Amino acid sequence: MNMTLSEEQLLIQHTAREFAQKALAGNAASLDNGEGKETFFSNLRSLAELGFMGLNIAPDFGGSGAGSIAFSLAITELARACASTAVTVSVTNMVAEVIQTVASEAQKRQYLPKICSGEYPAAGFCLTEPGAGSDPSAMRTSAVKDGGEWILNGSKAYITSGEFAGVFVVWAVTDKEAPRGKGISCFLVERETAGLEVGPAEEKMGQKGSATNPVYFDNCRIPENALMGELNRGYQVALGELAGGRIGIGSLALGIGLAATDYAKSYAQEREQFGKPISSFQALQWMLADSYTELEAARLLLMQAAYLKEGGNAFAAQASMAKLFATEAANRACYAGQQILGGHGYNREYPLERYARDVRITSIYEGTSEIQRMIIARNALAQ
Known part of the structure; x- marks a missing residue:
């Protein structure tokens, strides 16, 4: 490479x-x-x-x-x-x-x-449901064929950009008799479609500028050609695209972690205690060294996953490794940055407080760290 x-x-x-x-x-x-x-x-x-x-x-x-x-x-x-x-x-x-x-x-x-x-x-990715998060195969939103239309009923949760997305990719059960994960299809649904309602934005801990909404489907009629891909093969599509999305979230976490560490470094070079900059103290130097080292390792893992994806090679396990490591490392980097700032790190006047809140969700959405470990372990055990 x-x-x-x-x-x-x-x-x-x-x-x-x-x-x-x-x-x-x-x-x-x-x-x-x-x-x-x-x-x-x-x-x-x-x-x-x-x-x-x-x-x-x-x-x-x-x-x-x-x-x-x-x-x-x-x-x-x-x-x-x-x-x-x-x-x-x-x-x-x-x-x-x-x-x-x-x-x-x-x-x-x-x-x-x-x-x-x-x-x-923006565009919306409607997969998660109130009762189907880490296990999307348990979804209950349904799509029933009625003449030349499909009728959608159900709800989706935690949809990024829900309130202003122009189009949604929506997963729904189209064969209730099929084994779990085998009877799910994928649809394109436009924002203004009758029967589609976007709920109020969630009150979140961080990333507050990004709207996150529930999306409801109440006898939502969409044309027959709104079906995307093969009937009853949508679950495989979701799993494949989530792997690519994990490269994005890992990269996002890396950016937040770098911002936090860079700010903490600059602060440490200017802040004086005991008559000298606190950056001269070995304890803080090691904190910065650990953060920069882990974030560089995260960058390399992300580049590997992106390289494999770009070349048309299998990359799901590598994307999970990159997402797991990058998001966990970025969380540690933000908390280390707060520690370096001391009391200022807990104060909203300084950006470290926001970085720590913004980064927290990265180890949860697009698959929790625990789910990433399951994917990585299954891949390793299959070899």
Whole structure:
């Protein structure tokens, strides 16, 4: 594996870093306080114009075609400035990739340009349910054929960008008699479809600028051609796309961890105690050394997973390893950063308090750390 980034990848990384510093960083605290939404949406439109809403989507459908490595690099840089924006971009890219992978040609041409161009501010991934989180095969949302239509009934939980997504990819049971996980299909449902209702945003601990909503389907009628991919084969699609999404969340965690560690380092170089900067004390030096080492290891794991995915190779286990390690390392890095700041690290005046809240969810969503360990262990034991 050649770790040298191409000119295009370096350009995307630089563009993402520059945009994040100029446009996202100044609005992150406002979003955390429930403000700055207008700027948030303006930034999403700008990111779409820069090509960041379809980084791994073919140019024929309005995407950048830059690949999975560029996607990981971009999400990391965006997350260093604003986790809420980064997760919106990450999930929207994941939905676009689902459509590109399994949708019909007509479906791709109908929805991908709208996602990539920013006509849709975001796109939603409707898999999780109140009773089916780590085990999506237990979902109860159903789709019943009625003439030339499908009727959706059920509910989805914790849907990123639910209240402003233009289109949703929705999983539902289409064969109740099939073994668990075998009778699930995948559908494309537009935001304004009758019978689709988005509930109030969740009151979350962190990443408050990213709306997370329940989505309800009450006799929601969609056309027959809203089915995406093969009938009763949607569960396999979900598992495959979750693996790609884990590269995005691992990259997001890496960005937050780097932001926290960089801030703690700068603070330690300026803060004086006992007549000298606290960065001169070995205890704090080792904390910084451990954080930077773990985050660099996380970066390499993420690059490996992205490299394998981009080359069309099996990558699910590597994506789980990268997601597990990156999110856990980033959580440790944020807590170490808070410790270095002392009491200031617990104060909302300083960004470490927000980083610690924003990073916490990364070891939970897109598959908890425990689920990642199960995937990794099963893969190892099968060899």
